[in-house]
Amino acid sequence: MNLAATGLGVAGTLGVVSALAGLVVPRGARAAVVGTGTALTGAAGVPAGVAALAGQSFSVTWPGLLPLSGVAFGLDTLGGLFVAVTGGVAIAAGIYGIGYARHGLQARATQAVFPLFVVAMLLVPASASVGTFAVCWELMAATSLLLVLAEHRRRPEVASAGRWYAVMTHLGFVTVLIGLVVFAAHAGGDSFAALRSAHLSGATAAAVFVLTLAGFASKAGILPLHAWLPRAHPEAPSHVSALMSAAMVNLGVYGIVRVGFDLLHGGPRWWWLLVLALGAASAVYGILQAAINNDLKRLLGYSTTENLGLVLVGVGAAGLFAASGQRVLAGVALAAALLHVVNHAAFKTLLFLAAGSVLHGTGTRDLDHLGGLRRSMPVTTGLFGLGALAASALPPGTAFVSEWLLLQALIHGLPAAGVATAVAMPLAVAAVALTAGLAVATFVKAFGVGFLAKPRGTGAAQAHESPPSMLAGMGLAAVACGVLAVLPATVLPGVAAASGFGDPTTGEAVTLRLADVAGTLSPLVLVLALVAGAVITLALVRGLLARRARREARLWDCGAGPMSARMEYTATSFAEPVQRVFDDVVRPETDVDVDHHDESRYLVQAVAYRRRVPDRVERRLYEPVLAAARAWGSAGRSLANGSVHRYLGYGFYTVCGVLILLAVTR
Amino acid sequence: MNVQLLDLACGALLLTAVLILWRRELAVIIRVFALQGVALAALVAVLAAGEGAPELWGVAAGILVLRAGVLPWLLRRALARGGAAARETRPLVNVAASLLTAAVLTLLAYAVSPPLVALAPSPATQAIPVGMTVVLIGFFVLVTRRRALSQLVGFLLLDNGITAVGFLTTTSVGLLVEAGISLDVLLAVLVLQILTTRIRETFGDTDLDELRELHD
Numbered sequence: 001m002n003l004a005a006t007g008l009g010v011a012g013t014l015g016v017v018s019a020l021a022g023l024v025v026p027r028g029a030r031a032a033v034v035g036t037g038t039a040l041t042g043a044a045g046v047p048a049g050v051a052a053l054a055g056q057s058f059s060v061t062w063p064g065l066l067p068l069s070g071v072a073f074g075l076d077t078l079g080g081l082f083v084a085v086t087g088g089v090a091i092a093a094g095i096y097g098i099g100y101a102r103h104g105l106q107a108r109a110t111q112a113v114f115p116l117f118v119v120a121m122l123l124v125p126a127s128a129s130v131g132t133f134a135v136c137w138e139l140m141a142a143t144s145l146l147l148v149l150a151e152h153r154r155r156p157e158v159a160s161a162g163r164w165y166a167v168m169t170h171l172g173f174v175t176v177l178i179g180l181v182v183f184a185a186h187a188g189g190d191s192f193a194a195l196r197s198a199h200l201s202g203a204t205a206a207a208v209f210v211l212t213l214a215g216f217a218s219k220a221g222i223l224p225l226h227a228w229l230p231r232a233h234p235e236a237p238s239h240v241s242a243l244m245s246a247a248m249v250n251l252g253v254y255g256i257v258r259v260g261f262d263l264l265h266g267g268p269r270w271w272w273l274l275v276l277a278l279g280a281a282s283a284v285y286g287i288l289q290a291a292i293n294n295d296l297k298r299l300l301g302y303s304t305t306e307n308l309g310l311v312l313v314g315v316g317a318a319g320l321f322a323a324s325g326q327r328v329l330a331g332v333a334l335a336a337a338l339l340h341v342v343n344h345a346a347f348k349t350l351l352f353l354a355a356g357s358v359l360h361g362t363g364t365r366d367l368d369h370l371g372g373l374r375r376s377m378p379v380t381t382g383l384f385g386l387g388a389l390a391a392s393a394l395p396p397g398t399a400f401v402s403e404w405l406l407l408q409a410l411i412h413g414l415p416a417a418g419v420a421t422a423v424a425m426p427l428a429v430a431a432v433a434l435t436a437g438l439a440v441a442t443f444v445k446a447f448g449v450g451f452l453a454k455p456r457g458t459g460a461a462q463a464h465e466s467p468p469s470m471l472a473g474m475g476l477a478a479v480a481c482g483v484l485a486v487l488p489a490t491v492l493p494g495v496a497a498a499s500g501f502g503d504p505t506t507g508e509a510v511t512l513r514l515a516d517v518a519g520t521l522s523p524l525v526l527v528l529a530l531v532a533g534a535v536i537t538l539a540l541v542r543g544l545l546a547r548r549a550r551r552e553a554r555l556w557d558c559g560a561g562p563m564s565a566r567m568e569y570t571a572t573s574f575a576e577p578v579q580r581v582f583d584d585v586v587r588p589e590t591d592v593d594v595d596h597h598d599e600s601r602y603l604v605q606a607v608a609y610r611r612r613v614p615d616r617v618e619r620r621l622y623e624p625v626l627a628a629a630r631a632w633g634s635a636g637r638s639l640a641n642g643s644v645h646r647y648l649g650y651g652f653y654t655v656c657g658v659l660i661l662l663a664v665t666r
Numbered sequence: 667m668n669v670q671l672l673d674l675a676c677g678a679l680l681l682t683a684v685l686i687l688w689r690r691e692l693a694v695i696i697r698v699f700a701l702q703g704v705a706l707a708a709l710v711a712v713l714a715a716g717e718g719a720p721e722l723w724g725v726a727a728g729i730l731v732l733r734a735g736v737l738p739w740l741l742r743r744a745l746a747r748g749g750a751a752a753r754e755t756r757p758l759v760n761v762a763a764s765l766l767t768a769a770v771l772t773l774l775a776y777a778v779s780p781p782l783v784a785l786a787p788s789p790a791t792q793a794i795p796v797g798m799t800v801v802l803i804g805f806f807v808l809v810t811r812r813r814a815l816s817q818l819v820g821f822l823l824l825d826n827g828i829t830a831v832g833f834l835t836t837t838s839v840g841l842l843v844e845a846g847i848s849l850d851v852l853l854a855v856l857v858l859q860i861l862t863t864r865i866r867e868t869f870g871d872t873d874l875d876e877l878r879e880l881h882d
Contacts, residue, residue, distance in 0.1 A: 645809055651805070652806065656771075659774055659777075
């Protein structure tokens with residue numbers, strides 16, 4: 001038993017024990033016990049993952065545990081990375097849950113399922129056979145569905161979100177299962193080792209890849225299959241949203257990398273061009289929807305689609321480079337993608353937990369009704385600000401490092417051979433750049449409109465700071481963001497080990513210097529320079545101002561009386577220019593009602609402005625399918641007229657028909 | 667001798683199934699069903715004598731208690747609570763046509779079972795078509811009879827047929843498996859009995875064909 005196996009075993013045991021504790025502990029202490037247990041589960045998962053990254057792999061099989069396939073677990077470097085990330089997120093979410101779940105989430109089922117969800121997510125990357133993988137995956141889907149539905153008594157939208165999630169996650173599971181079963185049938189065994197040594201024909205391998213890609217992409221919230229994500233993430237309790245958005249969606253990426261690179265050993269170029277195109281489209285579309293969305297958690301949900309899109313751009317580029325034999329560039333691209341997975345997990349945990357804190361303190365997620373939280377919720381405001389900076393791909397932020405690495409890979413891929421690469425790479429660079437720009441706008445909106453200025457609603461006016469346990473959970477995620485932003489070299493060797501292509505950097509502590517490609521970045525020096533620059537500027541401004549005499553006066557308000565919160569930028573108005581630029585893409589539906597005074601047409605009494613931005617992909621792709629299903633259902637209704645005899649008769653006639661067919665044809 | 671006893675038991679099984687189709691009085695139907703339970707137990711007993719397996723004798727005794735004792739008793743109790751509606755007055759297919767259909771179903775069963783018999787030809791497997799006929803007739807009763815109680819009998823007939831086929835093909839279904847199946851049937855009957863009572867309390871009748879509002 002090495003550390004990886006021990007850690008994973010301890011994590012599993014702790015998770016199951018916490019789940020049982022959630023069932024038996026009295027209501028008052030339940031949230032604290034389960035939260036602590038979940039955090040400990042995560043804390044045991046992290047060393048297991050890190051040990052696996054350091055090269056301690058293990059594998060165990062219990063052939064008798066599950067009928068037909070048995071159970072096989074094993075952890076290698078790739079799985080270890082995802083186990084470590086999931087464990088880290090679980091620590092923060094567990095601690096946060098101690099305070100957060102005390103408010104209406106103490107139901108036995110909810111509390112018991114929460115640690116099980118973490119255990120399932122830890123076991124998915126540790127599965128080493130198709131059967132085990134399917135069981136763990138399904139356990140993860142089922143537990144997360146129950147958690148999404150936790151607040152169904154309070155809000156009717158939860159039920160609809162749960163339905164969408166249930167249907168899409170299971171459709172995705174079905175495609176993954178079909179793909180892997182076909183793979184296992186051709187390989188003649190269902191362990192990953194057998195799959196790895198199998199030789200598939202081109203068509204079969206392509207079918208397996210496309211099927212599994214569809215399922216895994218839907219789990220990762222990638223474009224045509226993203227519809228569940230902006231629904232389920234906002235409606236789940238916030239610490240569950242953090243786990244789903246920062247840990248669960250990653251496993252979609254894990255699946256694509258595991259099947260594409262490890263089990264199928266790479267493939268032809270078009271596979272990876274497909275992945276790259278899906279990723280780029282998701283990145284741009286996701287951040288665009290986030291930029292014009294007013295619901296704080298929905299915005300974060302769309303941002304998840306964006307970030308996972310960027311990850312897939314990296315994965316696709318890595319596959320493309322590997323297919324054309326450039327292993328160094330492939331290593332850079334895959335390391336960038338996996339580093340982005342880690343970074344995204346850190347800042348998305350922080351952001352979702354902070355959004356939950358806002359929801360807890362104000363009772364609303366609507367940015368148009370927030371604002372002015374700086375005074376009443378100072379710690380949450382500071383932490384969300386840090387998270388927003390981390391997410392917006394600007395120099396001192398966390399996402400900047402991985403996106404820089406990704407751009408390095410894409411730019412250096414330009415001279416690479418092949419027309420497809422030469423066309424795809426500039427487009428991918430453009431998509432990444434556009435995404436980064438829109439992400440800045442999005443998070444400026446989320447932070448500026450949501451937290452600064454004056455409160456625009458009663459909930460925001462009466463906001464109160466969250467309890468210490470919630471702040472501690474967020475603080476932990478913030479520390480992770482800081483470390484990843486300033487010292488990425490601490491995690492890069494591990495990430496590079498997981499990618500399987502070797503470390504692309506020269507391994508210096510402070511500066512990232514790419515080994516075989518020209519490119520250097522030193523985040524720590526960059527941060528120090530920025531801080532120094534800001535301090536000097538501030539000191540200069542203060543010094544110059546101090547010379548002039550100070551004069552206190554009211555701000556110029558055009559003589560319209562004291563400025564009220566209604567004069568502020570709202571989220572809608574802030575996003576309006578972006579919406580106008582991308583009018584043809586998002587197709588917003590706006591409604592302006594103007595009421596005039598009875599006496600004069602020239603005097604306006606009230607103006608009502610309504611805007612709805614329907615998800616266009618959803619409208620074009622899902623609504624026809626849903627309509628067809630509904631038509632099919634109503635056509636089938638004539639078969640079911642309510643008579644029990646008729647229903648039994650269908651069975652009887654079918655049996656007799658089959659028997660007659662047998663008797664006649666044999 | 668043994669073969670003749672086996673054929674006799676199978677004949678009784680088939681005859682009782684047809685009798686259930688023929689009679690309209692629910693009380694008589696239940697009595698015939700009990701007789702069929704005896705025939706099934708006898709069938710298993712004959713097989714047990716042939717095999718010389720002591721646990722098969724146990725299974726035979728269990729079947730006798732359950733299918734000729736407990737289940738008919740439960741059905742009679744449900745009937746006694748029902749009061750007036752003790753006749754299957756208007757089956758969806760009338761009795762004459764039902765008997766003809768039973769003949770057709772018997773032919774069908776004989777037409778499809780040769781491959782099963784050919785797997786391991788023996789006097790026991792030669793009788794498989796009888797078991798299948800009982801299954802089909804049970805299904806037919808389910809489809810055409812209106813009273814909840816006769817539907818219940820149809821379901822039990824189906825199960826008797828399945829049990830008969832099981833014993834005729836393999837001779838020794840494990841004791842545990844048989845006990846599990848029997849427990850299942852008992853539970854199903856208990857649930858359906860409660861359901862029948864509830865239907866009568868709510869609608870004043872147990873004619874299932876009247877219950878057409880229960881659909882989407």
